[in-house]
Amino acid sequence: MSLGNGKRTANREKRRELEEQLSSLPEVLKDRKLIREEVKQRLVNGLQTQTLEYDSIFNYDKANLNKDFNLLSLLFHRMFFYRLNEKLSGLTCDHTLRLSNQILTQMKLGRGKINEVLEVFKKNGGHCDCEVLFNVESQLIGK
Numbered sequence: 605m606s607l608g609n610g611k612r613t614a615n616r617e618k619r620r621e622l623e624e625q626l627s628s629l630p631e632v633l634k635d636r637k638l639i640r641e642e643v644k645q646r647l648v649n650g651l652q653t654q655t656l657e658y659d660s661i662f663n664y665d666k667a668n669l670n671k672d673f674n675l676l677s678l679l680f681h682r683m684f685f686y687r688l689n690e691k692l693s694g695l696t697c698d699h700t701l702r703l704s705n706q707i708l709t710q711m712k713l714g715r716g717k718i719n720e721v722l723e724v725f726k727k728n729g730g731h732c733d734c735e736v737l738f739n740v741e742s743q744l745i746g747k
């Protein structure tokens with residue numbers, strides 16, 4: 605009998621620990637309007653205040669293999685690739701970096717910095733907007 609009680613207490617203890625772990629995880633934004641607001645804040649002002657579901661697809665170890673990790677991870681967290689995907693969806697890529705350029709301008713990066721980013725894209729196989737998603741973002745996300 606006393607053994608059973610002890611076991612039950614241990615289970616309750618374990619469950620409490622698990623609940624604490626879960627509640628300490630950052631809450632992911634679900635509301636579409638709030639998501640849009642967070643994306644805009646990060647993109648334009650580089651201000652990150654909330655956690656987005658998109659954040660969880662970033663693969664640090666994989667991304668870290670790239671020589672341009674710092675620049676590329678900054679672009680990821682400022683939602684550059686997310687925005688490019690949004691802009692490109694429903695369009696056919698026109699084989700230029702037109703949309704990438706637009707977004708980098710919206711991010712208030714200077715001309716010199718933009719050129720540096722575009723060079724890094726090209727070096728990584730991103731010669732046009734769709735290739736930036738297929739060949740560059742893919743180096744930062746997933747397994």
Ligand SMILES: [Zn+2]
Nearest residue numbers: 697732734735
């Ligand atoms: Zn393309």
